Amino acid sequence: GAGVSQSPRYKVTKRGQDVALRCDPISGHVSLYWYRQALGQGPEFLTYFNYEAQQDKSGLPNDRFSAERPEGSISTLTIQRTEQRDSAMYRCASSLASLASGSSSYNEQFFGPGTRLTVL
Amino acid sequence: KQEVTQIPAALSVPEGENLVLNCSFTDSAIYNLQWFRQDPGKGLTSLLLIQSSQREQTSGRLNASLDKSSGRSTLYIAASQPGDSATYLCAVIDSGGSNYKLTFGKGTLLTVNP
Numbered sequence: 596g597a598g599v600s601q602s603p604r605y606k607v608t609k610r611g612q613d614v615a616l617r618c619d620p621i622s623g624h625v626s627l628y629w630y631r632q633a634l635g636q637g638p639e640f641l642t643y644f645n646y647e648a649q650q651d652k653s654g655l656p657n658d659r660f661s662a663e664r665p666e667g668s669i670s671t672l673t674i675q676r677t678e679q680r681d682s683a684m685y686r687c688a689s690s691l692a693s694l695a696s697g698s699s700s701y702n703e704q705f706f707g708p709g710t711r712l713t714v715l
Numbered sequence: 716k717q718e719v720t721q722i723p724a725a726l727s728v729p730e731g732e733n734l735v736l737n738c739s740f741t742d743s744a745i746y747n748l749q750w751f752r753q754d755p756g757k758g759l760t761s762l763l764l765i766q767s768s769q770r771e772q773t774s775g776r777l778n779a780s781l782d783k784s785s786g787r788s789t790l791y792i793a794a795s796q797p798g799d800s801a802t803y804l805c806a807v808i809d810s811g812g813s814n815y816k817l818t819f820g821k822g823t824l825l826t827v828n829p
Contacts, residue, residue: 628817636821643815651815702746704817708757
């Protein structure tokens with residue numbers, strides 16, 4: 596079946612503009628995660644959803660960043676009034692579930708191709 | 716705060732060589748550890764997931780081991796091929812309240828020369 600998809604793959608915007616990044620998880624996956632990856636670094640956690648509920652947004656850098664998953668499937672990460680420091684690869688992942696259920700596959704996270712955001 | 720370190724940062728080997736990538740983590744209270752492969756312009760591909768109760772996992776030419784008490788994992792790649800060239804990332808999920816977020820290392824850039 597299809598994996599995690601993200602759109603757009605590349606986004607170039609001017610400082611001060613708002614951007615919306617979309618993530619379409621694997622069908623049936625309950626949990627969805629957003630990460631941000633700077634060049635030469637590993638991804639860093641931003642936020643996490645179980646179904647439509649945002650369970651943890653502690654990784655969002657500031658209040659310009661927000662995320663939603665209104666119907667428990669597709670998620671949108673929105674960055675308002677973008678700044679040059681927001682330039683990074685934004686990665687989305689999904690998993691069947693996020694808590695231990697006795698199976699190693701339940702919380703294995705599968706990543707999409709990412710959205711490369713460049714703020715000029 | 717959990718910190719994950721990967722050594723070496725970069726590795727170049729001739730085709731056919733066996734190799735080991737290292738990953739260490741500061742807090743041994745982990746739920747599981749996952750190895751990923753990252754190719755330019757593509758997403759992260761999950762290679763192996765090891766639960767905290769397991770010692771190793773194998774998939775084809777890949778073998779990952781976990782020593783939770785010492786905070787270490789290794790990824791062994793047998794008979795390396797040019798197609799194995801990529802960045803390899805190690806990540807852990809802590810067993811505390813945040814047992815969902817992956818904490819990543821910076822990765823090891825592997826180049827396998829034909």
